[in-house]
């Protein structure tokens with residue numbers, strides 16, 4: 001699991017340095033992100049949390065060894081759980097007292113922002129959305145309707161992914177091995193070398209959430 005890469009991509013995609021090839025599409029991504037709590041939350045996280053939880057929230061940090069057996073990895077949890085731990089500290093959720101309460105130390109806005117950030121980076125669907133917006137919009141379009149900027153160049157055109165009748169397994173295969181290996185257009189690239197398996201699973205999970213017609217599997 002290359003969670004580190006995902007962490008970085010989230011920061012890049014939401015932080016506004018997506019300068020990929022699709023000028024317009026990436027600007028839309030940046031516009032959507034502007035003023036969003038996730039970016040500010042990433043900054044709060046970097047300042048106050050990395051010492052114990054690590055840059056990537058995986059618990060690989062400088063202070064880790066001080067806490068012996070305690071696992072400092074931040075797992076995928078509901079937002080209200082994050083909010084409680086961050087506000088009231090580890091004891092509030094029967095976890096280690098070494099997780100300090102941040103109420104008072106951080107402002108209301110900072111608490112909200114850092115919770116939004118944790119939600120974005122630990123939630124597979126949110127991560128998958130970032131993978132999609134960083135790699136697929138040029139052809140498939142921001143709305144995944146197959147109307148990306150480059151779509152006019154290709155025949156057959158990039159698929160409208162909001163109306164795909166393929167199941168998750170098929171999608172994972174075509175994303176990993178490319179169109180040609182699946183008897184489809186070679187224009188659909190092979191992503192297996194650029195993206196980790198985790199990222200591919202995340203993007204497939206995201207695609208499931210944007211279907212306008214439920215899959216017939």
Ligand code: HEC
Nearest residue numbers: 048049052070071073074075082085090095096098099114
């Ligand atoms: C001094 C070290 C330290 C700092 C700094 C720290 N934490 Fe923690 N954190 C911990 C410990 C220890 C735990 C509990 C681990 C356990 O009991 O398994 C924890 C647990 C958590 C959990 C629960 C994780 C889970 O998956 O259940 C969250 C969320 C969390 N911290 C968020 C934050 C945030 C956000 C910040 C920065 C504002 C932060 N922490 C700063 C030490 C720290």
Ligand code: HEC
Nearest residue numbers: 135136139156157158159164165166171179184185187188
């Ligand atoms: C260079 C353009 C291009 C890029 C970039 C691209 N695709 Fe495609 N994709 C295509 C084309 C063209 C097809 C249709 C192939 C065909 O019909 O033969 C396709 C088909 C697909 C399909 C099959 C859908 C179905 O219902 O059959 C999936 C799933 C898919 N792409 C996902 C992705 C994902 C996820 C990404 C980003 C990681 C991506 N694509 C990036 C061009 C692209």
